[in-house]
Amino acid sequence: MRGKTAMKTVNLTIDDLPVQVDENMTVLEAALQVGIDIPTLCFLKGVCEVGDCRICVVEVDGFDNLKSACVFPVSEGMVVKTHTKKVRLSRKSTMELILATHSKECLTCCRSTNCELQTLAEELGITELYYSDESPEEVTYDDKSNSIIRDQSKCILCARCAHVCSKTQGTGILGFVGRGVKTRVTTAFDKSLADTPCLFCGQCVVSCPVGAISEKVDIDKVWDVLEDPDIHVVVQTAPAVRSALGEEFGLPFGTNVQGKMVAALKRLGFNKVYDTSFGADLTIMEEGHELLDRLNNDGVLPMITSCSPGWVRYCEHYYPEFIPNLSSCKSPHQMVGAVLKSYYAEKNNIDPAKIFVVSVMPCTSKKDEAARPELSVNGLQDVDCVITTRELAKMIRIGRIDFDMLEDAEFDRDLLGEYTGAGISFGATGGVMEASLRTVADIMESKELRDIDYTQVRGMSDIKEATLVLGGRIFRVAVVHGTAAAGRLLDLIKSGVTTYDFIEVMGCSGGCVAGGGQPHVTAKEKMKLDIREARANVLREVDNSKDYRKSHQNPQVQKLYTDYLGKPNSQKAHELLHTHYTAKEKFPLE
Secondary structure: OOOOOOOOEEEEEEOOEEEEEEOOOEHHHHHHHOOOOOOOOOOEOOOEOOOOOOOOEEEEOOOOOOEEOOOOEOOOOOEEEOOOHHHHHHHHHHHHHHHHOOOOOHHHOOOOOOOHHHHHHHHOOOOOOOOOOOOOOOOOEEOOOOOEEEEHHHOOOOOHHHHHHHHHOOOOOOEEEOOHHHOEEEOHHHOOHHHOOOOOOOHHHHHOOOOOEEEOOOHHHHHHHHOOOOOEEEEEEOHHHHHOHHHHHOOOOOOOOHHHHHHHHHHHOOOEEEEOHHHHHHHHHHHHHHHHHHHHOOOOOOEEOOOOHHHHHHHHHHOHHHHHHEOOEOOHHHHHHHHHHHHHHHHHOOOHHHEEEEEEEOOOHHHHHHOOOOOEEOOEEOOOEEEEHHHHHHHHHHOOOOHHHOOOOOOOOOOOOOOOHHHHHHHOOOHHHHHHHHHHHHHHHOOOOOOOOOHHHOOOOOEEEEEEEEOOEEEEEEEEEOHHHHHHHHHHHHOOOOOOOEEEEEOOOOOHHHOOOOOOOOHHHHHHOOHHHHHHHHHHHHHHHOOOOOHHHOHHHHHHHHHHHOOOOOHHHHHHHEOOOOOOOOOOOO
């Protein structure tokens, strides 16, 4: 039996420190191992590793020119200097050139005090600008979409957005045009993002080191309704928000701030504070029974989840032939909105038109999703406004709420207040599949199964597969995250290489925990820790702590069916909780 191949190492010296590292590492990675911080700007591990910005340059013995540490490989006996005068002057000069063409409106920028360029300029000692502004005359400001704003005046041409759009998401919406000082990042034909097959996933937003791409901020809408005594304002928070919100207030990655988050929302004045995990449990009931119906009645298989709006847009634009495979279920927060404006309104004798539903989401694409006309009932949109995790943090700061001093509070528990461990699992890749299996397996096996941790679908591999035997039949499932990986999986299905019964797709790598609306994380922090895992572990801990860990065990979901919906997939349930999707042109003619 062959053993594992031993890792080959090399010995080098960095700033007079001896270092032994894997031979496949770069100088940047090697330096990080011994606590030497080499500055970067364009670098983003696994996404953008091109060495274009030249901020990470170092001196390497035997070479006259400086080398980009983020792409220069280590070798045996290498001697590296990271902060010589030559290196310091080069970095400073490069930074001054970048700043010459960059917008100087730092105080009013959405990334002020949380900008990698601003931080680096301070660290490099930039106090004056010696170069004149050579920025191109044409400046793009695009705020037409419901989700994302592009401000070309702040772009530093680092290429992170273009690389993540192409490599991780497989869409290539953003790219370079022009040469020299006229180089810029834009879309095909200079169209607005709203007029492209953009997914609005926001991965470009969380990858951008500056404020060139940001979410469309909607908090003023929320402030306005909170001050209107005639409006009943209900807020719901997605599972993944509690796993990342604390980062905005200096807490470590992987801190669960659910109690403080709820307390802050109540301080802000919302009439009710609910957890979208209730909607996730409801989604499992509808989606699970839809799957069983397809399995038993020769329906279209594999059935594919539809709770990720970025993925839904990807399917509609790039793989419309798979639209029949999509579950007809609305996403969890849309289900909650629909129930609030029907069942909840009736129980509380409130005019549905007077209910304003705010969703706090880790996702920028949810903003566009909420505006879809298909996601409405009786002329009322299910959800009236979506704000991101970052926007909630802004509201808390504007409200002058000391987040650290807040005492933990509980979600409201009436009508829509209960949720299970399955519901909370939706926030990480594999969570929807695991939640679905916990309910579907019980139904197919006609008993309550005790072994409910489907670890095969967990983890950060792009594509995960599992084969189970349920109710005497072989049941094949797959989990995929990041739409580029989804495209690869769909191509395999189209070619007949593989088949499945059920597939979970999340538009963002890692799932909602790494959505485009989550707090910004620097490239250096991403090198040190898999932020996706740190946030996902929060949700797994909550799941493990719950008394009920299967969606069909949620007593309030059971009561909703008994009192109002009848049964899963009933006509009433379809009117409120299901929708449809349509094929869309990539670049429609004007």
